[in-house]
């Protein structure tokens with residue numbers, strides 16, 4: 001967490017800070033225009049889930065890793081999108097993605113799965129563990145044992161199958177369907193400037209967890225899009241540090257950046273000039289549509305991907321990112337302790353346990369829909385975005401050739417600092 005200010009705060013973020021200050025001074029909470037209801041079927045209908053898979057997870061760029069997880073000369077398996085993928089970074093520094101599938105007889109080139117979260121493996125090439133075919137980290141077929149036995153098979157057709165992949169703001173994005181390249185910076189619509197100013201690229205990985213829970217993925221997204229629940233659900237853990245439901249948001253297309261006010265902002269408010277000063281006043285929370293959060297705790301960052309292996313399952317991948325100047329062993333007990341509090345207590349026992357309990361109750365028929373009030377307006381905006389993506393009226397920015405016909409959509413605008421949609 002940088003305590004210096006290498007450059008001025010981006011104007012859009014400074015505007016958000018000003019709105020936080022205004023809310024603090026006036027005591028008036030920013031709210032949406034109207035309440036709304038999300039149909040229960042959006043959380044438990046397998047047909048709706050399938051449509052999400054096809055229109056959203058198969059088409060949109062999704063955050064696969066933090067940049068620091070993939071050093072030059074390494075490969076990292078990634079299978080949270082339901083197909084085996086391998087990320088590589090060759091000596092030229094460029095991140096690439098391929099199907100983690102050998103072009104000979106289909107073996108995985110690098111092992112994924114197992115009890116531990118995936119980690120990058122240092123390597124000069126990818127060598128298939130079945131018969132030893134080898135590929136460069138840029139995907140080109142490099143070597144086949146007994147190549148003469150494959151006469152008639154053109155080696156130029158046997159490179160790894162590449163997937164669209166790009167990097168911005170310290171995040172590596174991938175699409176799970178082959179197709180044209182996209183721009184991650186354009187996709188983020190200005191949020192990358194916030195991430196850059198806050199120093200996301202330079203952060204280091206301390207810990208990663210990767211678990212599946214029995215709840216629809218959107219129930220965990222919902223939990224991170226409103227601060228209304230902090231006072232009750234997190235009463236004994238983090239509420240002592242937070243103001244009650246004072247959040248300001250700006251929109252960057254379907255993405256958003258939020259400042260969730262901490263009590264410290266109400267005690268003494270100095271305009272922040274560094275990321276550390278900002279994180280003392282509020283918890284900045286960036287949501288990269290459709291399924292990724294960056295949560296800026298006072299001295300580290302949670303990168304959370306919420307993936308969807310089944311209609312009633314969320315795959316929760318939480319990567320704890322720490323400042324590069326605090327990676328020494330003397331810091332380890334501190335990071336272990338704070339990770340236990342946030343991941344094991346606040347997230348697992350409170351936010352995720354709530355999502356699991358809601359999922360269990362959906363089939364009871366007690367509710368035809370789940371209601372959201374005007375303090376939960378960003379949750380409703382998220383669901384409007386999902387609906388628009390499923391219907392084909394919202395496409396990711398940064399796509400050179402949108403795969404679907406689109407009509408004008410208000411979520412598709414560049415970054416804007418606004419109170420309401």
Ligand code: FES
Nearest residue numbers: 102104105128131
């Ligand atoms: S399947 Fe990979 S070398 Fe045979």
Ligand SMILES: [Fe+2]
Nearest residue numbers: 223229234351
């Ligand atoms: Fe929460």
